[in-house]
Amino acid sequence: MTGWMDGQRALVVVGGGSGIGRAVVDAFLSEGAQVAVPEHDRAKVDRLAADLPKVPVVTGDATLAADNRAAVDRAVQQFGGLDVLVGCVGIFDFYRGLTELGEDEIDGAFDEIFAVNVKSHLHSVKAALPELRKSRGSVILTESTSAYYPARGGVMYVASKHAVRGLTTALAHELAPEVRVNAVAPGGTMNTDLRGADALGLSDKRLNDMPGREAELAGRVPLGIAMSGTDHAWSYVFLASRRARGITGDVVHSDGGIRIK
Numbered sequence: 428m429t430g431w432m433d434g435q436r437a438l439v440v441v442g443g444g445s446g447i448g449r450a451v452v453d454a455f456l457s458e459g460a461q462v463a464v465p466e467h468d469r470a471k472v473d474r475l476a477a478d479l480p481k482v483p484v485v486t487g488d489a490t491l492a493a494d495n496r497a498a499v500d501r502a503v504q505q506f507g508g509l510d511v512l513v514g515c516v517g518i519f520d521f522y523r524g525l526t527e528l529g530e531d532e533i534d535g536a537f538d539e540i541f542a543v544n545v546k547s548h549l550h551s552v553k554a555a556l557p558e559l560r561k562s563r564g565s566v567i568l569t570e571s572t573s574a575y576y577p578a579r580g581g582v583m584y585v586a587s588k589h590a591v592r593g594l595t596t597a598l599a600h601e602l603a604p605e606v607r608v609n610a611v612a613p614g615g616t617m618n619t620d621l622r623g624a625d626a627l628g629l630s631d632k633r634l635n636d637m638p639g640r641e642a643e644l645a646g647r648v649p650l651g652i653a654m655s656g657t658d659h660a661w662s663y664v665f666l667a668s669r670r671a672r673g674i675t676g677d678v679v680h681s682d683g684g685i686r687i688k
């Protein structure tokens with residue numbers, strides 16, 4: 428056995444069309460795994476199909492139960508089972524505090540941000556669960572430093588990422604001993620496509636287009652580096668590998684050491 432993921436039959440990286448999810452796809456493939464990718468963005472679906480012709484890419488919305496079922500079915504059909512589910516979808520709120528949010532924006536923004544950042548994971552895990560139970564597989568969710576601290580997003584993003592932290596703990600408890608559930612908590616990340624919520628008129632705005640982002644990211648963490656998706660991807664590989672078979676309900680903080688600042 429040479430790759431960390433040799434022998435893993437199938438994986439679904441939800442939201443694997445860009446950024447951290449795409450880096451996880453590439454790292455899993457390089458470690459010998461077979462990967463299927465659900466993604467809702469048409470252009471990203473096309474790019475994945477062109478870059479990785481052997482990877483089944485399933486067009487669908489991660490917030491919908493039926494689309495998650497279809498993605499899992501496709502992976503199982505192609506690979507004969509499912510060992511790992513990775514959730515990488517997410518949208519941002521561009522640091523909007525409650526003070527800046529209009530009363531009339533709260534319902535729409537809450538529904539959209541919590542649907543994408545939280546509910547999608549419930550649907551993905553629910554769809555994959557029968558197969559993960561059979562394989563004694565594992566789930567890896569994507570948190571953020573926002574799951575631990577304020578000010579790394581606005582009130583809705585920070586609250587939604589705290590909820591992902593709650594999902595990791597609750598699901599790890601509920602699904603043991605058959606299925607391990609862990610998370611990666613990335614710090615601010617370069618070269619991703621993370622966008623704002625449509626309900627806030629921010630769906631065309633990209634976090635990485637903010638001026639001076641690279642220097643700002645490096646300056647905010649003790650290790651002084653601006654991390655990319657590739658820097659985080661190996662944490663997903665470790666948690667997904669059988670080498671982590673004794674770890675559940677836990678988190679890898681891939682964040683440049685922000686907690687010791």
Ligand SMILES: NC(=O)c1ccc[n+]([C@@H]2O[C@H](COP(=O)([O-])OP(=O)(O)OC[C@H]3O[C@@H](n4cnc5c(N)ncnc54)[C@H](O)[C@@H]3O)[C@@H](O)[C@H]2O)c1
Binds near residue numbers: 570
């Ligand atoms: N970029 C950062 O600084 C940062 C830091 C910490 C955590 N995160 C988290 O990492 C994860 C990945 O974000 P990223 O920065 O790589 O952004 P990204 O936009 O590049 O990746 C998110 C992916 O999810 C897809 N997606 C969004 N909504 C979807 C839906 N409803 N159905 C299916 N696919 C959908 C997008 O098309 C995209 O491919 C998110 O959960 C984000 O909150 C990002």
